[in-house]
Structure formats: structure tokens, C-alpha cells
Amino acid sequence: MIFELKTHNFAQNFGVVMTCKRLFSLLILVLGLLGNSKLCLAQAEEHAATAPVEGAEAHGHEEKKGINITELVFGHVSDSHEWHLFSLKNAEGHEHAVAMSLPMIVYQPGKGLSVFSSSVFGEQHEWRKEADGKAISQTYNGLYIEKHMKEKLLAEDGSAVYDFSITKNVLSMLVGVVLLLWTMTSAAGKYKGKSMMAPKGFQNFVEVVVVFLRDEVVKPNLGHKYKAYMPLLLTIFFFIWINNLLGLLPGGANFTGNIAVTACLALITFIVMMASSNSHFWSHLLNPPNVPFLVKCLLVLIEVMSLIIKPVALMIRLFANMLAGHIVILSVICLIFIFALLNVYVGGGFVVISLAFSIFMFMLELLVAVIQAFIFTTLTCVFIGQAMEGDHSHDDGHGHKEAVAH
């Protein structure tokens, strides 16, 4: 129920943003997200108080001076084919973007695989603007990027294009992966031959997290079979955490706030959950004992739905939390420029408030980064634990076969 309400809110919010594209709607979105992520009411009130002024005044200026807050915020939180760092204006007032071009890997049925740099599409601020807010890039090899809320690679002739590019998010993830591999293997290397020694430095930190997850999360949920699941759950936890943190860096990508990423992680959870389910779980799910026939029909329907809803809830939760955090921080920063448009001194004065609030949000996001990673891991563990509930070692193999058959 909560889940449905959440997505409903979300869909509504995004719909409003897309149709109106006005600052006021952005603030509604921020309020909605604040409400969703259960932040304290006082901050929301603060926003509400300033909202009408901004809505009325900033909207008029926005068009003239050309700051499009929605585009700016969503440009930051959505994936991109280049890594935009900042823009400079040269002496003639000509804008020049300092951005890193990224490799494009494109598969087109019939044409095969092609690899090229994203710089072939030209600088983003020079892309052709269309009336409905879309920006269209230069054409290369019959391909062009259409950018609205996010970038889409399309073919001119309308044929199918599969975009496997190393985008900003993919690159950010690769950085995270390298960091993760390096830190964890080096921490593991310290154990070699001296497992009886007290841990030191980073190894200590890793050990605390590992032991905490093992004793507080995995063991209580999975019982004696916990050992087989430890690597997966640890990987999920550290993978999400390190990418959450990388996303918080200035200029970082919003990797874990992307639905494709959370969908992928949720799919893995779902597969593992199905693979570890046993006959006991399925018999209770498809044929609940001691229940009248009509209720049974309803119950089975709900239970089967819950199977799907579990990973979907995981997917939405992580996505929404990380995206909301990014949008809130960006919005707060953007307030400075909105007030600066109103009056330079007001904007300057607002820097203090805005910075204080964004620092607070940043701290909160640091916390959210670890909490969300922990929640994802814990719920994965709980779902796996439910799927192998009532499992006894004697029907172990049988349970697995059953799960595969289903």
C-alpha cells in the first residue's frame, strides 16, 4: 500500500514537471520528495514559505536570463554520454563546456557494432533546441542524441539502436568497482598468514562492517546456511555504498539513483531468492493450509504478486532515495541563483542559508548512503530467508530443484 502510494506520488510529480516545466512545479517535486523520504517537516515549511515569491518572481526572470532550473537539475541527476564538469565563458561571452567525452558503443541490427567518441555529437549547449524542450544533437553516421529529461540515442531512419555506451554512470560505476576491488582485496591481503592478529587500519573498518552484517543481519535471517550467502550480501552492500558515496562527490554521477541500476540489483536479488526457495515455501505460497477455498484464491494471488512486489520495492526504494537526495541538494544550491536573479544582494545573502542547508543535506545524504545500502542488504537477506523458511538440511537439494522447476 505504501509502495503504491509512493510510486503514485512519484509519477504525479514527474508528470507535472514534464508538462509545466516551471520552477514552481520543481518546488512541488522537491516537497513531494521531501515528503517521500520522510525528512523533517520544518524544512518543508521553510520551502513552502519561500515558494510563492520564487514562483512569481523567478519565473519571469528565468525566461529572460535563460537559467532553466529543471533542465539543470535533471541534467545533473540523469545519465549522460559526456561527463560535464563545468562551463566557462570566454572574452566574447561565448560559452565553452569543460567536459569529458566518453566512448559510445552502439549496436544496430544489420549494421553491427560501432565504437566512437561522444564528441562527434558536438557540444551540448550548441544542440538544436526544439519547441517542446527537447535538444537534438548533430548527426553522426545516421545517429543522433535526443535529450529531454535524459539522453536517448536514436537513428534517423527510425531503426532500432541498442546503446551500450560507457556513459557517465557506467564510468562512475567502473571507478567505484576499481576502488572496491582495490580496497577490499588489499584489506583481505592483510589477513594472509596472520588471521590471529588484531586488525589494523582499513582492515579494521572492513572487519567491523563484515562482522556486523554477518552477526546482525545474515545469521539471524538465514540460519546455518548463512555462509553461502555472505559473499553476495557483502558485495551488494559495499557495491551500493561505495557508489552512493561516489554519487555525492561534486561532479559525481547519480549512479544508484538510476532505475536501471536498482532494477539490475533487484533482479539479482529476485533470482537469488528464487534459486534459494524450497518446496516448503512454494507449497505454502501456492496452497496455503487450513484456508477456505475463496480466501485461498485471493491469498495465492496476493502472494504471487508479493513475490514480484518485493524486488520492485527494493528497486524503487534505493532509486527514489538517492534521486531525491540529489535533487534536494541541487535544488537548494539552485536557490542561490534564483535569488540572485531577483537581486544580486539577496542572492549573496541567501548563500549562507543555502550553504547551511545543503551542508545539512549533504550530511544527511552521507547517512542515507549507508542506510540505503544496509536496507537493501537487509531486505535481500530477509527475502532470501523467507524463501528458505522451514528448510531442513535433509530436503536441501530437493528444494533447489523445486525452485528451478518453478
Add this chain to the structure above:
Amino acid sequence: MDLLTPELGLFFWTLIAFLAVFFILRKFAWQPILSSLGDREKGIADSIATAERVKGEMSQLKAENEKLLAQAREERTTMLKEAKEMKDRIINEAKEQAKTEANKIIVDAQQQIQQQKMAAMTEVKNEIGSLAVEVAGRILRQQLNAKDGQEMYMKMLADDIKLN
């Protein structure tokens, strides 16, 4: 709804990267860390168990030592007592023996004294007897030299016979 539609490319790369990270870390990080942690925990548990066992053994040993000590002390006391008893007995025996010896010697001595005394007495008696006989002989000879002396004596002898 743009933000809610997952991109295929990102999904694909995430899946690949996650699985790669999972398999690499499982082999090179989680297994060593978890097994080391397991080893350490087992080691600590073993050490504590060993310490407990050694402690138990120590206390047992101590108890045994104390028992031995007590036993030794008791033995010493017994030995001392026995030695004392033996000493007393030996002394007593010696005393007894000495007493007996002494008594025997005394008895012997007394006997000898008695014998000697008797012998001396006999000798003195004999001496006195012979002296008396000689004196009597002389007196008799003197008296019997005269006639009436002889008669008187005969009378006296006859009286003696009459009296008997």
C-alpha cells in the same frame, strides 16, 4: 516518466560489473576475510577453552600438591612420633635392662655376701668351737688331774643321762 524507464546499456553494464565484482571479491576478498575471521574466532574460542582447561589442571595440580604436602606433613609427624616412641621405648628398655642387671648384680652380690658371711661365720664358729674345745680340754685336763674332779665330772655326766 523518462526517469522511470531503465536504459538497456546501463542495465547491461551494471549487471556485468556487479557479477564481475561479486566473483572477484568472493574469491579474493570475502572468502579470505570470512575464513580468517572464522579461524580467529575459532582460535580465540580454543585459546579460552585451553586456558580454562589449563586453569582446571593447575587447580587440580595445586590441590594434589597440597594433598601431598599435607600427607608429607602428616608422615613427618607420624615419623617424629614414632621416633620419639622408639626412643622412649629404647630408653625404657635400657633402663629396665639396667635395672634388672643391677638387681641381678645386687642379688648376686648379696648372695655372695651371704655366702661369704656364712662361710666366715662357719669359720668363726669352727674357730670358736675348736678354741672352746681346746679351752675345755685344758680345763678338763686340769680338773681331771685330781680325783674328785674326775668323780664330779662323772657325776655330772651321770646327771645328764638321768635327766635325759
